[in-house]
Amino acid sequence: MAETTNEIYRTMDLALRIGELLLSSGAGASDVKAQMENVAYACGLRGSTSDVTFTELAMSHQARSDEPALIQLRQVRYRQVDFGDLTQVDHLVRDLLAGRVTREEAATRLKRITSTGHSRPKWSVTLGLGVMGAGIGMVLAGDWVVIGIAFVGSVGVDVIQRYMSRRRWPVFYQQVAGGLFATLLAAGIAKAGLDVAPSRVITASIVLLLAGVSFLGAVQDALTGFPLTSGARILEAVIATAGAIAGVSGGLTLARVLHIGLGTLDPGSVRFADLPMLAIGGALTAAAYAFSSYVPYRALLPIAVIGALAMAVYDLAANNRVGTNWASGVAAVVIGVVSWAVSGRARVPALVVVTAAIVPLLPGLSIYRGLALFGAGESSGLLALANAAAILIALSSGVLLGQYIAQPLKREARRLESRLSGPRLVGPLSARAPHLRRRKRAPE
Structure with a gap:
């Protein structure tokens, strides 16, 4: 004592x-x-x-x-x-x-x-985020031109945000600047007459701006009895995402004023890549995000495999008319279950694995679709944005459900149930568990 x-x-x-x-x-x-x-x-x-x-x-x-x-x-x-x-x-x-x-x-x-x-220089992190954007371009069935432009867009967004962060601009304005840059890049490509779908460029770039980590933590707090912290985190995530939406919306408006047609998206016309390319894009996106977040090298390959598996599960569920929201939730549950075993072998917290693996599933396309439809005067844009919010909730709650399913209910955990409020994404279950195991092995 x-x-x-x-x-x-x-x-x-x-x-x-x-x-x-x-x-x-x-x-x-x-x-x-x-x-x-x-x-x-x-x-x-x-x-x-x-x-x-x-x-x-x-x-x-x-x-x-x-x-x-x-x-x-x-x-x-x-x-x-x-x-x-x-x-x-x-x-x-x-x-x-x-x-x-x-x-x-x-x-x-x-x-x-x-x-x-x-542990890594800033330039390598910026390149890693560019590779993440290129991976999203692959997921969206983009050709090599789209993939290259998505790489440039993601790099540009990161450079702008780093510049603004050094000058202590609030996160909201950093998000606005990132969304505006991504949209204006797509507008410039459309003006140049390149045969590239601007929606894929914008989507690949704004995935970097979506608050996946904040939403994951907020939903976990809400489910485990911390409503105050959950509400604050949700507000932070909403403001950050609203900044990205404002930037994209501003870019679409400016493009319209300049008579640059970016086109609108019909909710049923979006096509993802075929399964092999979808899995490769998911693996590349997840591993690149992990690299940019300074995840140890030993965990990058397992994270890539889980990212590919999640996209394959999503594709299988979506093609069986499950619906986008449920397909995202099922893929997130798989991420939560598999990451529990993988994180132990890779010697990293489960939070590291699940955060990187859900990045390819973030609803950047739904957000852009909603904004494009709004810009065209279509009321269905609100439904697209609501669908994006539903996907984010499905991803966060699905990952946590997977952790609940995966974590074994040991005897010492049951004895300390009052001390536990949910599955551990970071750290061991309890300080007392090792003592109980040693006591059990002690000779009579």
Whole structure:
């Protein structure tokens, strides 16, 4: 047991710093709360409580009923998502729970993780995002010209957003600029007379702008009993997506003023690639996004395989008249189930795998379709945007359902059911589980 006030504060500070990095990297509030309490338990602090909101973490401990509680707060400062750092922190928590490192060693490792820069240069990340756009172009049955232009569009969006981020522009305006650039690029191609479908170029470019990570965390929080954090995350995701929509809408309006015809989309006329190209495009998109998010190299191939599998499942379901929403949900469930086993073998958190694997399924096409129909004065554009929102919900809830199905219900997890509020996408189930297993193996 931690015996002094100073030791208690040291333990809570370590737990809060770990929770801050997990929350800023997109982990759900239930995962963050569980790992904060696991860290405290592993460091000898019993009876601590923690609370998670969108921008603040709190932890308290009351040694005796006649003594005041010790409370620490920490503000969450969001930064660029780095799944490499997230993976290292996940390993750090597991080492701490297993007793392989002390609290002081864990604090030193954490400081080294947070103070070290990204593991890859920025130019390689930008190229990776370009490859992701090219993969989306393949998914949409684009030819090599479309794939090349989609690569350029995604690179351009990332360069613009990095420039604006360095000058501390709010995310909303970064999203507007990205959507505007993608649409104007398509307008320029149409004006040049190239035989390229502008919708594919715009769709491939704006997938980068869709808030897949935020929606995944928001739905997980809503399903696991954190409505306040869920509402804040949903609002953040909606504002970010609204920025992308505003940018695309502005680009379509400007193109119309300049008498550049980008065409409209009939909801039933969209054609995806055939299965082999669809699977290759899904694999390339998922692996490229993972690379750009600093996922360790050892996990890129498994993520690519899961991305290809998800697109194959989606194609099979969609061709059997299941519907786009249900096809997306079924593919997301498969991602959730498979990622549970793959993440353990690749030694990365499940959150890393599922986030990258769902990127090819994000509804960029539905968003563009809705905006194009709106621009043509068609009321069905609202239905297309509502369909995009339904796809995002299906993807997020499907991934979590897959995790619920995949995670084994062990005896020690049942005993600690009150401490668990859902499947863990980051970190182990509980700090006490290893102790129970060792006790079971001990000789009589």
